[in-house]
Amino acid sequence: MDKQRLREILKELKKWKAHATILLSLYIPPGRPISDVLNLLRQELSVADNIKLKKTRNAVERALSVAIERVSKIPKVPDKGLVLFTGENPDTGESITVMLIPPEDVPVFFYRTDKVFHTEFLEDMVSESNMVGLLIVERDAATIGLLKGNRLQVVEELEDYIPGKHQKGGQSQRRYDRIIEQMVEDFYKRVGEHVNKAFLPLLEQGKLKAILVGGPAYAKYDFMEKDYMDYRLKKIVLPEFIDVAYQGEPGLREMILKAGDALKEQEYAETLKALEEFKYHLAKDDGMIVYGDEEVRNALEMGLVETLLIGESREDVEEWLDLARKRGAKPLVLSDDIPEGEWFTKTFNGLAGILRTRITW
Structure with missing residues (x-):
């Protein structure tokens, strides 16, 4: 199963909500004996008879019976594992059963009946592993974003008040300029801290592949000259800096469009x-x-x-x-x-x- 098809299935599963814990989620990792899984499901079916509310008890028993029926037809867990969701809406009689082999190995053995289907392990599989970090920086504003497949995410927008140039001249001018320079320095440090917080975990997980930097005028060069950003992140910064006129999502879109071949593999x-x-x-x-x-x-x-x-x-x-x-x-x-x-x-x-x-x- 490809990731696009999996996204569609997850979208449908997320629509299901129940008033009681009657929606069954089952994850079977590679190498797990089918007999172990069936033993667990049969034990759960016998325990379900103790559920006091009849409507809930019947719904859970039907879900477990469907799961046992489906799993018993599988002689061996596939190489990537197996995932099953089944449940019903007692009020409408509508039911759903989905059994699939995911695009990546099932990481854990997991069984639960709940008010929702537990799709979190599959969502990890469709989250993009080829992300690009985006940073627009100027002396008093910055936007941090992520490019994930066919989605653009604005992670954070930062801004500060940095006064313009002083016009008095003399020592007063120089003192004022030093104050402004320190304010800009402090803002760049703050931006670097937020960039590290947003991007380092993704880099350590192997998901972040590159960082694209842009902004108006020379601020982007000034920012990159010093070590405001962690050295590990600086290693994956793309060499071409992009001139953009805006902050926020419009600026990120402008930067992506101007990036050309640098982002040619990004959907x-x-x-x-x-x-x-x-x-x-x-x-x-x-x-x-x-x-x-x-x-x-x-x-x-x-x-x-x-x-x-x-x-x-x-x-x-x-x-x-x-x-x-x-x-x-x-x-x-x-x-x-x-x-x-x-x-x-x-x-x-x-x-x-x-x-x-x-x-x-």
Whole structure:
């Protein structure tokens, strides 16, 4: 199972909430004997008979019975382990059962019935392991961000009041300048502390691969010249510093767009650029884009789509991903969190293609 499909399943599982502890989550790591798992589930089924509330007891017993039935059909735990979720809504009678082999090894043996499904171990698997840290710094403001797959996260925004230049001249001028320099120095130290706090744990976990630094004028160079940032983080700072005019999320987006090849492997940067290209062709009305499910499918079948844009909220994301790959198109899944992602989903039903050449029908 690929990570995109797993994200879709997790999204569905998170919708389930119960008034009692009746939703069953089971994680089986590689190498765990099936007989051990079945013994545990059968013991839990016998204990469930002691639950006083009949509706809760029946729901838990049904969940355990489903789990026993599914697991008993597996002769051996797969190489990456096995995960199972099952439960029901007693009020509506609606039920759900999901059994899957995850994209990474199951790290722990875990069983629980609860008011929610425990998806935290799987969420670790879909959290990006190829993150890029982002820092915009100037003498009185800074933005710390993270680029994770097709998502941009603003981690923290910092600011301080640094006065402008003094105009009196003489010793008063020099004294005033020293005060200002110390204020800037103190702010840079503060920024460095917050950068270390945000990025060092990710670096130690092996998730943070690079840091991109930007900002207006020379502040970014002044900041990087000294050791405000931990030396381990400085080793992965990309050599090109980016000129940006804004702080906050707009500044981070501007920096990502200007970074060019430095971020060529980052999905978020790719989707931003692809969406900009789509809008460019849309404005020119030059016949180089296609939208509408039937029109996109026909263009894919003809091998004319170079890039396929898919909104992540569509229920058939996996189907379009498969079709794009079979027809030689590059699929990009657009998060609603991406700038104009919601506009794309609402206006074009979350599906469009950028073409290799104009279509002549």
